[in-house]
Amino acid sequence: MDDLRDLYQEVILDHGKHPRNFRKAPAANRTAHGYNPLCGDQVEIFLELDEGGVVKDICFQGSGCAISTASTSMMTQALKGKTLAQARALFEEFHALITGTGEPDPEKLGKLAVFSGVREFPNRAKCATLAWHTMCAALENRAEPVSTE
Amino acid sequence: MTSAAHTAPANEQTYDVHRIKADFPILAQQVHGHPLVYLDNAATTQKPRAVISALEHYYAADNANIHRGVHELSGRATKQYEEARAAVRAFLNAADDREIIFVRGATEGINLVADSFGRSFRAGDEIIVSTMEHHSNIVPWQMLCERSGAVLKVVPIDDDGEFLMDEYEKLLSPRTRMVGIVHQSNSLGTVNPVKETIARAHAAGARVLVDGAQAAPHQRLDVRALDTDFYVLSGHKMYGPTGIGVLYGKRELLESMPPYQGGGDMILSVSFEKTVYNKLPYKFEAGTPHIAGPIGLKAAIDYMQAVGLERIAAHEHELLAYGCELLAEIPGLRMIGTAAVRSSVLSFVLEGIHPHDIGTILDREGIAIRTGHHCAQPVMARYGVPATARASLAMYNSRSDVEALARGLRKTIEVFS
């Protein structure tokens, strides 16, 4: 039960039930689609980058499990106001956190550290990282949907 | 709810589920500190010791290539391989061993028919499948349509997950060449009225392939009573090994069909001027087959028959009814698949909780279920859900297994509340 509580922390359950920035962005200039064929999770990320390459707005739509919805929701909060380089760097940290590889920096991760419990559930890692992979695809304006497989 | 294929009364006294469970070594383990409750049988079943021993014995004592050696071991291997064919023939109540083709699984069986029987299909021909088909009984036909210009038609299902016979009747026409229908749905548990489906197809001049991957472990089969043209099975879903399946085909159809793959064993003679294909069933078994596969499958069939097919069906039917009762009491639970005649599948969604999260929480309780689209995305689309949670029963499951499931679901709700 303990590792379940670590996985499904209050914050995660809250974001899973009430995702933030769950909408379309009318001024989005970068979008991408993500899909996890194993569980059917779908996400569409909308990004608005200003001329300086700073994330002015980021939001999403889609359907998924609590982990994937919460991860997407919290990612949108974390990335607002960040530069492209900062966004990518944060993904590196997050990836290290989820997969238990390397030494993630709690300072940089901030609230995203609540996802540390996912490490004990390797077959849920893709749920947590789908949004991030999709976000990277959006930054590169890749047309083909991102798939976890 | 009535069950498809049995009349014997269920009786827990005469059906010793604990003794049966003890025959499956894998079930005697703890998962995450709890006794394993295996409820993912529609994905694959566990293997009784008899099957594991048959495989081991074959490799330890009798392994050789078949149909080609003069030596003792080759003779033994060939004998056992062909005895397995006879066992499958009897299991399906087919008329002739030559109608039993060993393939890798249900998927390969369907691909074989789509490829070989479908080779004569032309633009304007029609193929009918139902909405509740597994992807393996959809995609090979779509590929055939792409190759041939044939058109795929789809029989709708109703909210309970019932095959709509009247809609099917409307789709049948002289253009219909083939009807593909699942005997028992893996995503809904619906047991389809295949006999009537076949009769109507025949009346329209069409042939029928029945996907029996899920039906095989749960009811007595009789391809002659059904009068089906083709029937496919997967060994691993009926307590046998993976990598072995069966295609049954009526002899005159198989005789008339071109080979599927070329190679050794499927020929009588080869020269660069002219190659003569072998007779049935070898025409469709190119190359060295998975020899141990049929041997393990025969052991599985023998095991099921020793327990008794009717008794297994009665036990599972009673367990399904009990499971439905328990799940009906879970707040916010909606069953997906409530057909009048169904078997062994409890597919459901919980309000506000994604199936994937249900699966993870149950797993920590040692309970294995499947979550996702179950290779039946058109069914998910029909019900407007991205995925379901599915518990599926087998002969070794007991009332305490479904009780554990219900407890696990209450715990899931607690975690999410």
Ligand SMILES: Cc1ncc(COP(=O)(O)O)c(C=O)c1O
């Ligand atoms: C109804 C049905 N048909 C076909 C298949 C395909 O079986 P296999 O993957 O063993 O070829 C499955 C497997 O899930 C199934 O449930």
